[in-house]
Amino acid sequence: MLWTKQNAAREVSVTPGKSENGTTVFIYLYRLPYTFSLISFLTDTVFSRLLPFFLCLVAALCVGCSSPRPAASSAPSAEKSLSASMEKKERPRRFNELFLESVRQKELERIDAQFELLEAALKICPDAPEALYEMALIKLTGTVYSDTLSRTEGDSMLQLAVRLEPENLSYKKTLGTYLANMTRFREAIALYEEIADVEDEAENLGMLIWLYKQNGDYTGVIRTIERLEQKEGKSEMLSLEKFQTYIAMNDNSRAFQTIEELCAEYPLDLRYRVLLGDLYDQHGFHERALDTYLDVLATEPDNSYAQISLLAYYKAAQADSLYLNLLKRVVLNPRTESDARVEALRTYTIDNIQSGGDSEPVLALLDSAIAMPRQAAEVARLKVYYCMQKALPVEYFFEALQQDLELEPDYTPTRMSLLQMQLSNENLQEALQLCRDGLLYEPSEVVFYYYEASILYRLGEDDEAIKVLQRGVLRIDDTADPETASDLHALLADILCSKKLYEEAYAAYDRAIELNPNNLLCLNNYAYFLSQQNTQLEKALKMSKKTIEAEPENATYLDTYAWILFVSKKYDEAKTFIDRTLQHAELNSENYTLFDHAGDIYFHIGERTQAVDFWKKALSVCPDAVDARKIRRKIRYRRP
16 A cells, blocks of 8 residues: 555654753743853853863863773873983983883773883883883773782872972872772872962862862961962852851851952942842841842842842842832833843742642733743744643634644744644645745755645646645755654655656655665555566565564555565465554555455455445445446456
8 A cells, every 4th residue: 555645744753943042842841941140151151161170070080899990181292201311311212212112002902012012111121210110001091901909000100200200290289180080189289289389370289178178177278279269269169168168167148248348349240249149048047038139229220130139138028019029120121131031031930830720810920921022932932832731722722722823933842833733733734835945944854845846746646746845855964863854755756656756756756765775665665666667576476575574553554564475476475464554554545555465365356246346345444436436347347
């Protein structure tokens, strides 16, 4: 059986899209925006800058329990080791030859050869730090050499290299990071204090802060942060780290003094005042928090950070009337930042969903926000999510999608959601327009070509469908989804076959299968058309067999396999598979061909009465006038 125009359009999965602020929206699925708060904002800001607490650790030697590896940035290269060795006291020529060759073998990643050469070099000069260092790295990081004994030896060699050449900071950093990874924090701290005394860069001080923190030495953390502040100046990152350290020390007074000093350092940046209020609130000083928020809003009435924090404060205090009044002011104020408006609405809608509250006030506020000038599409997507979660009638969901598309017409996931809804409701003209408009915004989106062509095919506009598909084929490149690209070629082949352009159709089928060898619909239709033309039947049988192996209860695929056997004059096998076909097929207009085929097969095995019964069943549901005439003729003459 051929998969016909009536069921040609199929749903495809759509890749999740991204809005400018990172909100992800799937077809029929909405993921909430990330929580908007000052603390999360500051965290994002912090991590967009230098993070000295971990950069050194990441850049330095990372040694694991099973297969430790040195980081390239901390370990001096073999070339540097060689250069350093030439500056030291004159080495025996043989040592230099061996060490130089070990450098070459290391560059070639021949670790075994490097090991043997270093071993020989150390027999000549056992106190050469450059050779000790390289051998230590092999013993500490090499998969073959890194057993317990070798690691112990490597540890000793690395420490000896540092003692022999104490001015070499690269050696010290490697050893310090190795010790840190082995949780030998005290030793690592001592080394990094020495390093920082010579080179007080943010990276080294940041590593020291991390080490003190891991060792539980909060006094050391504070001391090093203040040292870094003297060098770099105060920052929200360092102040927050300092605050958390004082909190861990149960010194609330100094903790809040730290943030107050940050506020004094940047008096025009009210974010820090709001941060101070948030920290007051989190640690139980609610009245101070409220005073801080109100103070900020007195200075800057539209400060979004303070508004959101005050909303959270009123909500936690169960001051419902104050919460709702402020919520409406924030949402409906045209000067409110878009992210703040979305966050305020998000909290409100989630609370309503969880409490099972009335939908009307929520929808009214969402619609008011959507109607505001220059509104972000995230509000409409929030309405989509709300409608889904509240299981509201589909017209609410449809309206929300339309509002979203009006706000951001180039957002493909929303357009695809609307397209799916229009297709499911058989609104073909509306679906067609969605595809055409989508291609204006996203001409490389292959899915729109597929759907536009399949709709035209269903409307009987075959020539126009072929033109659309041919344009779509030109858009397929290495970035295109191979399954969608395969479907595009397969649909083109189906239509070309219906136009009796078999040579072009078979080429399109071959290309579709090349793109996706498991495209079962394509394999089925290709095999069926070959059987209709009584050509390449072995190829057709092989393709059809693959479909029934994948879906052994699919009546369409079983019918195709039975029919190819019939055309191949394997009537008994054909009967076996047509019987299996009818076990999984209902008598309806889509399946009349299956019963017609059953009649033909039963006639050729001599069961003519049963054959006529099958033809009569096919005729009773046949929607096609031409096919109905052919079936009547079979019934009248009792033969195909």
